[in-house]
Amino acid sequence: MHSGSARLATGLLLLAGLWIFVYWWWPSAPPVTFAGPETSGAAEHVQRPDGESPPAPEGGSQAPEVPAPEPSRAERPEPVPPAVIPPEFFDHTVAKGETLEDISKRYFGTTRHAGAIARSNPLLSPANIREGRVIRVPRDPENIQGIPTVPEAPAPAGRTYVVKAGDSLSKISKAMYGTTRHARLIFEANRDQLKDEDSISLGQTLVIPPQPKE
Secondary structure, three states, X not given: OHHHHHHHHHHHHHHHHHHHHHHHHOOOOOOOOOOOHHHHHHHOOOOOOOOOOOOOOOOOOOOOOOOOOOOOOOOOOOOOOOOEEOOOEEEEEOOOOOOHHHHHHHHHOXXXXXXXXXXXXXXXXXXXXXXXXXXXXXXXXXXXXXXXXXXXXXXXXXXXXXXXXXOOHHHHHHHHHOOHHHHHHHHHHOOOOOOOOOOOOOOOEEEEOOOOOO
16 A cells, blocks of 8 residues: 555656656747738848838838830931922912913913913813813912922031231232132131231231132
């Protein structure tokens, strides 16, 4: 009877010791948490060394998108002048008994432009010229279908000449044009600083205009 009680007490002591060992000395697993995304986001919050928290990006934790640079636009070409002078017309209402020759005489002072009026109205025939009909009359009888234009070449830029000792406008003309005949041309181009053709001075800068066409 005493031996049974002693065994029971010994077993209880062993169980108590095992429980103490497991509770205090056994390495514990990390605590289980049921925190949502908000809690995990708070744990990732970093504090700056000065004690202030860095500002959170607007619109969530994603970095704002940087728009891609727009492609550079090519320079627009300069407008090209028209290659053809367009024709211009005005309306004329045919009077009773009027002919194309009469209309030409009325507007151009001669009957020889009746053909130009007829070409300006390709669907018109002499038989259809009747009172009240509206026809087209060209403003320029020589321009019925447009006149091609030829662009003019830019005039060459003027040169300059610094007056040297012993120079005269005739000598400068000879040096710049190969002839003394353009002394007056140089004077006219420099009227703002020359009183007459003999008033040039040493070191003066004169404008030399382009050589005129012979």
